[in-house]
Amino acid sequence: xxxGVKKMASRKIDGIxxxxxxxxxxxxxxKREAIEGLVDRLYEVGNVTDRxxxxxxxxxxxxxxxxxxxxxxxxxHGKSDAVxxxxxxVGRVKDGIPWESLDREPVRVVILFAVRNADxxxxxxxxxxxxxxxxxxxxxxxxxxxxxxxxxxxxxxSQEMN
Amino acid sequence: xNIVGISACVAGIAHTYIAKKKLIQAGEQAGxxxxxxxxxxxxxxxxxxxxxxEAADIVxxxxxxxxxxKERFDGKKIVEIPTEVAIHSPTALVKKLEEIAQxx
Numbered sequence: 001x002x003x004g005v006k007k008m009a010s011r012k013i014d015g016i017x018x019x020x021x022x023x024x025x026x027x028x029x030x031k032r033e034a035i036e037g038l039v040d041r042l043y044e045v046g047n048v049t050d051r052x053x054x055x056x057x058x059x060x061x062x063x064x065x066x067x068x069x070x071x072x073x074x075x076x077h078g079k080s081d082a083v084x085x086x087x088x089x090v091g092r093v094k095d096g097i098p099w100e101s102l103d104r105e106p107v108r109v110v111i112l113f114a115v116r117n118a119d120x121x122x123x124x125x126x127x128x129x130x131x132x133x134x135x136x137x138x139x140x141x142x143x144x145x146x147x148x149x150x151x152x153x154x155x156x157x158s159q160e161m162n
Numbered sequence: 163x164n165i166v167g168i169s170a171c172v173a174g175i176a177h178t179y180i181a182k183k184k185l186i187q188a189g190e191q192a193g194x195x196x197x198x199x200x201x202x203x204x205x206x207x208x209x210x211x212x213x214x215x216e217a218a219d220i221v222x223x224x225x226x227x228x229x230x231x232k233e234r235f236d237g238k239k240i241v242e243i244p245t246e247v248a249i250h251s252p253t254a255l256v257k258k259l260e261e262i263a264q265x266x
Contacts, residue, residue, distance in 0.1 A: 064172045065226065069249055075176050079203070102250040113175055115203075125175070125204040132176040136183030136249075160183075 013158035016127045017088045019150045020045055026091035026110070031099055035059075035076055038089040038112040046084065048114060053082035058112070068101025071141040075132070077113035086116045086124035088131060090153060092145070109144045111135070111157075133160040163263055165189050165196040165256075166210050167222035170229050171245045174202035181224045181248035182208075188252035192260070198222075201229055210234070220263040222255070224248035239263060 021041050028034035039055055042048040058078035061067075068074045089112045096106025113128055134140055140156050147153060167185060171177035182198045189196030199210045212234075215221075221235045223242040239262055247255055 061173055065177075066246060069177075069180060075180075077173055077175050079173065079175070102246055115175060122204050125202075128175055129179040129200075129202065129204060129207075132179035133183040135176075136180050136187060 012161045013127065013131075013154060016086060016124055016131070017090070017154060017157065019154070021047075021087065021089045022150045022153055023089075023091045024148060024150065024153075026093050028091070028093050028097060030097055031062075031076075031107075034091060034093065034097060034107075034110045035112065038091045038110060039114075041089045041091075042083075042087060042112070042114055047087045048082055049084050050082035054078055054080045054114065057082065062100075066100045066102060068099045068103075068105075068107050069135060070101060070103040070105070071138065072096060072105055072108040072145055073111065073135065073141050074099050074101065074107040074109070075111050075113060075135065077115065079115040079117055081117045083114045083116045085114075086128065087114050088112065088128070088157070089114070090157075109141075127161065130160040131157045134158070163194050163219040163260070164214075164217050165194050165220055165222060165259060166198070166214050166218040167196070167224065168199045168201060168210075168229055169224040169245060169248065170201040171226045174204070177226070177245045177249065178202045181245040184252040185222065185224060185248050185255070188256045191253070192256050194256070198224075206230070220259045222248075222259055 026037050048054045057080035067076045091110045099107035169178045169181040178200050200207045221238045221240045224245045
């Protein structure tokens with residue numbers, strides 16, 4: 001029974017996140033390098049069509065407020081014409097990088113939300129909001145820092161989907 | 163007590179929903195009944211009913227932007243804070259809501 005529920009949840013998240021969009025050995029010394037590294041992933045799978053445009057939009061959003069939500073996690077996001085498919089990329093660095101954060105701690109896990117400008121369906125936006133809600137759980141944030149299993153990362157981020 | 167509220171952030175993509183979930187967790191943990199409406203890019207979800215607002219002892223607005231329908235809370239005790247307060251210190255926030263709700 002539980003297995004069935006888990007499988008359904010992970011199928012739903014497939015539309016916005018898969019293992020190719022997760023890098024647990026992201027190499028980045030600062031915020032820009034981390035965001036660029038994740039944008040590269042999104043570009044490689046074809047979800048982002050213009051690297052520079054999207055990076056610019058993400059940094060525009062960064063100016064509007066703090067995206068470090070504490071516990072070494074950050075959720076930069078950008079809504080952009082350069083996004084072809086609304087999706088998420090996840091990166092984890094070995095050593096914390098400086099990032100504006102609610103608890104003033106450095107960041108190790110970066111969850112980048114790429115949102116298509118004219119998302120007509122809302123289905124994907126709903127999935128993104130469910131990923132965000134999963135991040136309200138401190139144990140989830142802790143596991144995101146610890147696990148080396150990409151499947152677990154996907155499962156953790158999809159736990160609010162039903 | 164009964165808490166109602168709204169969460170809404172600038173982009174309406176992520177913070178709105180983290181704030182909502184954090185408020186619900188902290189409110190329920192303290193033994194309260196809590197309902198949070200979200201106003202995000204996707205639109206309004208979990209809209210508050212007039213009955214819920216009527217029954218509320220306190221209104222919490224975790225908002226970074228101008229929200230829709232604020233007049234629904236006319237005459238109610240309102241606590242307005244940025245979403246980051248709800249995300250970073252939800253338990254302390256709920257305590258504050260309790261104090262303000264009890265003040266006559």
